[in-house]
Amino acid sequence: MHQLTRDQARRIAVQAQLLDADRPDDVVGVAEQLGAIKIDPTATIAPAEHTILWSRIGWTYDRAQLSKAVESDRLLFEFDGAFRPVSLLPLMMPAMRRWPRRETSRQWLQANDRFRSEVLARLRAEGPLLASEIPDTADVVRPPDGWYGPNQVVHMLDFLQRQGEVAVIGRDGRHRRWDLAERVYPRDLPEYEEDEAERMLNERRLQAVGIAKQRSPWSPVGDAGEPAVVEGMRQKWRVDPEALAALENDSGGRAAFLSPYDGMLFDRPRLRELFEFDYVLEQFKPKPQRKFGYFAHPILMGDRFVGMLDAEVDRERDELKVTAVHEFAPFDDDEHDMVRAEIADLGRWLGVGIPEW
Structure with missing residues (x-):
């Protein structure tokens, strides 16, 4: 039974979602790790599938890379509102x-x-x-x-x-x-019995999240991985042993803006328990009830959620309009610099200007 601090549990989750300082550079590699890249057309900044990849890869991410992986190389396929690696298909x-x-x-x-x-x-x-x-x-x-x-x-x-x-x-x-x-699908896919396939799917689900409650309906991992407890919590957890071992080579944190449909945000109970972040998507709320904005993007700083970015691309002016950066607690100078640098990266990737904010 692994004994984990909350800091360790958060770092495992962040690294599993490729949101640490060591950025990946390959669309297919990101999909292999995450298991699914959500598709959604809401594009205050960019559609979810592209923002999710930009959040990992950075400004060098080219949208054509995703199209090529899906439509030409056939290394990814679309299923149930997400792009998934073909390795999951069997x-x-x-x-x-x-x-x-x-x-x-x-x-x-x-x-x-x-x-x-x-x-x-x-x-x-x-x-x-x-x-x-x-x-x-x-x-x-x-x-x-x-x-x-x-x-x-x-x-x-x-x-x-x-x-x-x-x-x-x-x-x-x-x-x-x-x-x-x-x-459409490859013809030489391996075949598995249902029990074996479910076991392997649970392992891939745990790979994507790093750590999950054993009986979570949000992150169903079954008995994959190894048992763990997290300080201050009574629930039983499962941890990916490779993710646990990767803590020894932790590359550190960075600032990341997450699409509201990012997989990192999917397991709301885990967000509350590990990150103390009670996330609510305000897209479907009446405007007077919104606190942070119609499609505000959560801001991850290292292994903490520190604020919300309310921004949208002004198509007529060809610029990224930053309405607000909501700070859960006042940023220090380094945190301000990291957020500004990430906004600059976002504008560079979008190919638009950024007025003063």
Whole structure:
């Protein structure tokens, strides 16, 4: 049983998320470590998938690198709203083959078996296609729910993707282009039994977060890694032994601005317990109820969350407008310098000017 201080637990989490001073330089390498790079179009600064990569790589990150890795090199694939490394695909396949588990989803698929066959036949004959290029011939309709509109083709494609039948081959702007999975995914992938695949997935999940509560629904790692306790906490934790060993070569901290959809922020209970950071996304709050801004980016300084950056790109003026840097506690001179340097890095990456703030 590893005995960890809170400082050690935080450093493990930060290093696992590639947010320490030793910046990576490869898009695929970042995806291999993180497991998933969230896709979201909200672009007050830049879409989430690009901001997440910039937060790790810095101003040298080129957006074309992501497109190349997904659409040309096929080293990453899009699934369930995120870009993932192809190395995860064979671990996901056993669960995909038995999806769906929910009875209502099974009933909808059964009722629309003819529709399903027509969508697959259309893709086989004409793919790759956008959802808008496939006729909606559904017999049973799922009502709009705030995320999906009335077009049943989008529902069917998402269901077929979860079953491993179709895949996203690329995008036209923000619109997904679909094809048969057999023409998108590699054909020589290894095969695993379901139990073995789940065990390996848990290991990859723990690799991405470094440390997680053993029974966390936010970071489900099962029995991966090794048991640990963190000072002042009664909960049981699991720690990645490689991440624990990496503490001996800790490269130190830096300032980092995180997209509100960054994986580092996903496990809200862990944020509160290890980082004492009670993060709330204010995007969907009425304006009078916002404290930090519509899409403010948390500021990580070393292994502490110290503030929020409220900024957006002014497209007409071609500049990064910094509305506010909210400090949870007053910054010292070094912290001010680090935040200013990171804002300069952000402007350099975006290719825009930064007015005085």
